[in-house]
Amino acid sequence: MNGIVVVGTGQAGFQLGASLRESGYAGPVTLVGEEPGLPYGRPPLSKAYMLGKTDAAGLALRPEAYFAEHRLTVRGGERAVAIDRAAHRLHLASGEALAYDHLVLATGSRNRPLPVPGADLAGIHQLRTLAEADGLKAALAEARSVAVVGAGFIGLEFAAICAQKGLPVTVIEGLERPLARSVSAGMAARIEASHARAGTRFLFGSAVSGIVGTDRARAVALADGREVAADLVLVGIGVLPNDDLALSAGLRVENGIAVDAMLATEDPAISAIGDCTSVPSPHAAGARVRIESVQNAVDGARCVAARLTGRPSAFTAVPWFWSDQGPLKLQIAGLCQPHDRAVSRGDPESGAVSVFCYRGERLAGVESLNRPADHMIARRLLQSGRSPTPDEAQDPGFDLKALAL
Ligand code: FAD
Numbered sequence: 001m002n003g004i005v006v007v008g009t010g011q012a013g014f015q016l017g018a019s020l021r022e023s024g025y026a027g028p029v030t031l032v033g034e035e036p037g038l039p040y041g042r043p044p045l046s047k048a049y050m051l052g053k054t055d056a057a058g059l060a061l062r063p064e065a066y067f068a069e070h071r072l073t074v075r076g077g078e079r080a081v082a083i084d085r086a087a088h089r090l091h092l093a094s095g096e097a098l099a100y101d102h103l104v105l106a107t108g109s110r111n112r113p114l115p116v117p118g119a120d121l122a123g124i125h126q127l128r129t130l131a132e133a134d135g136l137k138a139a140l141a142e143a144r145s146v147a148v149v150g151a152g153f154i155g156l157e158f159a160a161i162c163a164q165k166g167l168p169v170t171v172i173e174g175l176e177r178p179l180a181r182s183v184s185a186g187m188a189a190r191i192e193a194s195h196a197r198a199g200t201r202f203l204f205g206s207a208v209s210g211i212v213g214t215d216r217a218r219a220v221a222l223a224d225g226r227e228v229a230a231d232l233v234l235v236g237i238g239v240l241p242n243d244d245l246a247l248s249a250g251l252r253v254e255n256g257i258a259v260d261a262m263l264a265t266e267d268p269a270i271s272a273i274g275d276c277t278s279v280p281s282p283h284a285a286g287a288r289v290r291i292e293s294v295q296n297a298v299d300g301a302r303c304v305a306a307r308l309t310g311r312p313s314a315f316t317a318v319p320w321f322w323s324d325q326g327p328l329k330l331q332i333a334g335l336c337q338p339h340d341r342a343v344s345r346g347d348p349e350s351g352a353v354s355v356f357c358y359r360g361e362r363l364a365g366v367e368s369l370n371r372p373a374d375h376m377i378a379r380r381l382l383q384s385g386r387s388p389t390p391d392e393a394q395d396p397g398f399d400l401k402a403l404a405l
Contacts, residue, residue, distance in 0.1 A: 004029050008032075008105070009033025022305070082245070125233065145232070209222060256276050259277050271308075318334060340358065354371045
């Protein structure tokens with residue numbers, strides 16, 4: 001028996017191994033990962049870890065002893081370079097080949113590079129791995145002014161930390177609002193206002209044309225001729241799925257490794273999970289989506305582990321996500337974009353508000369800002385398929401919890 005080989009020791013790869021053991025799988029499980037060390041969680045990298053509130057040990061998904069106890073072999077620092085599908089063998093950069101009965105691709109995603117002159121100067125950072133977080137954290141301790149390129153989740157989380165530390169920070173965004181692809185216009189406005197109150201400056205509709213500096217970054221140049229002075233630049237302009245291994249093995253790739261509703265590729269011996277996959281989603285009327293979140297990685301891994309241990313079922317888990325930005329805890333349940341109607345519930349004065357997003361008559365998703373109870377109710381509503389009407393959702397007297405039970 002060759003067992004199950006997993007490429008990727010991130011959130012999805014780790015969970016697959018853990019869930020296989022929970023499901024009673026007794027064969028060999030080997031996790032191959034390019035990053036050194038044991039699996040760790042990325043969310044704190046732009047939150048507690050960047051603030052110095054937790055250390056590297058605090059990021060570990062499990063202590064070292066867990067992997068031995070559960071007979072999960074983790075091969076960190078090893079890159080998989082090719083899949084021989086006919087021979088069921090995974091080739092590593094070292095020249096070694098691992099035989100598998102089933103292969104699970106959990107290769108995640110990588111930072112989208114900033115395609116402008118000067119993007120490789122010292123002082124320019126991206127944030128995906130622990131190593132990058134360490135580099136950014138050290139630079140933050142020395143920085144006098146910060147520019148963040150991209151008003152996405154990671155950019156905003158980092159901007160909030162800079163503002164908390166009293167550093168002047170400017171967020172440069174090509175679109176007209178923050179989180180334009182991720183949250184409703186109303187929610188984006190609330191988030192922007194909170195950051196602005198904390199001192200963060202926003203430049204919307206601004207294209208970056210280059211990074212100015214000789215040996216290290218001095219400023220970010222904009223296409224309209226302006227310059228934003230900064231000795232630390234964080235580029236957070238999204239990620240690209242790591243689907244090259246699948247592509248070169250002849251598997252279908254469509255904004256990530258294309259899997260079916262069971263998270264299987266067209267090769268019955270290969271599945272794929274997490275950030276690297278695009279999946280037809282019942283929460284998007286069957287459209288293919290690629291989701292970058294801990295929930296998607298964890299629930300996808302559980303779904304594949306169940307199938308590989310004889311309990312197959314489609315991947316229907318409700319997507320959910322969170323982001324902590326200074327005083328803001330944003331939680332999203334469901335897939336809110338696109339929507340054609342949004343109504344609010346909560347207290348606009350205190351800033352604790354949920355936005356209920358509808359496609360047609362149906363609730364598509366709920367964005368909650370500092371309203372964690374609404375988020376939990378929203379997840380239950382979406383999982384059960386029960387949809388309050390927009391009038392009910394915005395009526396503070398309507399008992400949403402009772403509807404969700
Ligand atoms: P990853 O965790 O990226 O793991 C993939 C692993 O595969 C990597 O270690 C990679 O090196 C390895 N790999 C790739 N190719 C190969 C190869 N050929 N050979 C060997 N190894 C390979 N999500 C949330 O829900 N909430 C949050 O608040 C949140 N905050 C985040 C903050 C940061 C800074 C980042 C970077 C992400 C955050 N996320 C958050 C997203 C979340 O961490 C990811 O969606 C999740 O890690 C995806 O898990 P994954 O296993 O699919 O991919």
